[in-house]
Amino acid sequence: MNLEIFKKYNKPGPRYTSYPPATFFKSGFTPRQYIEQIVQSNNDKPQNLSFYVHIPFCPRLCHFCGCNTGISQKEEVIRRYVDAVITEIENVAKHLDKSRKVSQIHWGGGTPNSINLNYVEEIMAVFQKHFQFIENPEIAMECHPAYLEYKDIDRLQATGFNRLSLGVQDFDEEVLRLVNRAPSKHPVKELVQYLKQKGFRGVNLDLIYGLPGQTKESFARNIEKTIEVSPDRLATFSYAHVPWVKAAQKILEKRGLPTPDQKLEMFETGHRLLTDAGYVAIGMDHYAKADDDLTKALHNKTLHRNFQGYATRETTGQVYGFGSSSITQLYGGYIQNVKTSAQYVKEIEKHGLAPDKAYLMKENDLVVRQVIAEVMCNGLVDFDEIGQQFGKTAEEVKKITEFSPEKLNEFLQDQLISIDGNRIQVHREGFFIVRNIAMAFDPLLKTTEAMYSKTI
CATH class of the missing domain: 3.80.30.20 (tm_1862 like domain)
Incomplete structure (x- = not known):
């Protein structure tokens, strides 16, 4: 376990016991x-x-x-x-x-x-x-x-x-x-x-x-x-x-x-x-x-x-x-x-x-909630599968979550996740900072000034 990695990601963020x-x-x-x-x-x-x-x-x-x-x-x-x-x-x-x-x-x-x-x-x-x-x-x-x-x-x-x-x-x-x-x-x-x-x-x-x-x-x-x-x-x-x-x-x-x-x-x-x-x-x-x-x-x-x-x-x-x-x-x-x-x-x-x-909940909230729940619980985001649940395409799900590959670059570089097409897998080490990863799919995060505890 690389403690320097965890120091890097030890920032305030939601616990996501609910979304929002x-x-x-x-x-x-x-x-x-x-x-x-x-x-x-x-x-x-x-x-x-x-x-x-x-x-x-x-x-x-x-x-x-x-x-x-x-x-x-x-x-x-x-x-x-x-x-x-x-x-x-x-x-x-x-x-x-x-x-x-x-x-x-x-x-x-x-x-x-x-x-x-x-x-x-x-x-x-x-x-x-x-x-x-x-x-x-x-x-x-x-x-x-x-x-x-x-x-x-x-x-x-x-x-x-x-x-x-x-x-x-x-x-x-x-x-x-x-x-x-x-x-x-x-x-x-x-x-x-x-x-x-x-x-x-x-x-x-x-x-x-x-x-x-x-x-x-x-x-x-x-x-x-x-x-x-x-x-x-x-x-x-x-x-x-x-x-x-x-x-x-x-x-x-x-x-x-x-x-x-x-x-x-x-x-x-x-x-x-x-x-x-x-x-x-x-x-x-x-x-x-x-x-x-x-x-x-x-x-x-x-x-x-x-x-x-x-x-x-x-x-x-x-x-x-x-x-x-x-x-x-x-x-x-x-x-x-x-x-x-x-x-x-x-x-x-x-x-x-x-x-x-x-x-x-609004319709988009339901989609984001499902994405974040899958990250937090099962360490997996399959945009195609989640899209099917809501009658949407993978691209529509990405748009709703304001997803961009750039948001995940650091996690990829630190080998905490892997991406295969429309499928994102959290590695075992990634679960240690899973709140940080979930934050990358949260379009509401930038709209609040709420104070949160640190992620680790």
């Missing part, structure tokens, strides 16, 4: 407009339903966090929030075609496993009352291991969950202290073993590199411990320092952040150790074992990506988000709920829905 990115969403979207989009989505692809539930409560706040969350509230506040989520689900369900099946439910936050699991069971029961499920849906939750008991795993399994992601972030308790994060209550290896014994699949660990107190050597120890724990999947996220968005991150500046070069060394070390141990790099930031569904999807060029991460085409659905700040990702557009939990509850109690921002 959330920086393009506009305020003022109404419940009536939202219902129109829900109804229209019944006629769009994919037909599967994917649901996201946002729990914006944490027992304590990590200084690195960029999520929409706050300190856990009194029980009556959480009860009122859960009631609002249930109301929102009921109101959205009225407008969804009941022949459509659920392929994915994802719980995020915040810390979803820190609230009383009775609430989780209540919300899951609403989904089960209204909808049918595919044969092997993915029912997942992001969990903080500091608040995870073995009995909680049993209850989650009984409720229908079959995949958990453990937010370890770092095994070093001193690093966790510096970022105000509690360590795992039980040994992570034993938690993962128990999850596998209970039949959970795709068990994931999250690590972050670029935090105060971390070095190349300490991050190597993190990876070695992770390999020993042997999760099915792993995400190694680069800490995104955006204090203009999250003021609490300024605390980390005082505690000493690693330099960009040190972060790159951590990234390189982690990648080398994981791939040597048999893990396969999946798109950006993620790894999976060779027999995992994500790895199979990567090899079959059927990998997909949304705000919840990477998924297979089988579990991919249009995403309907519930809770404060949650984002609904439909074929025809994106709708984001109001940000704060208090305002969300008020909007639901008054209007039954709580949309705030939205972006409705």
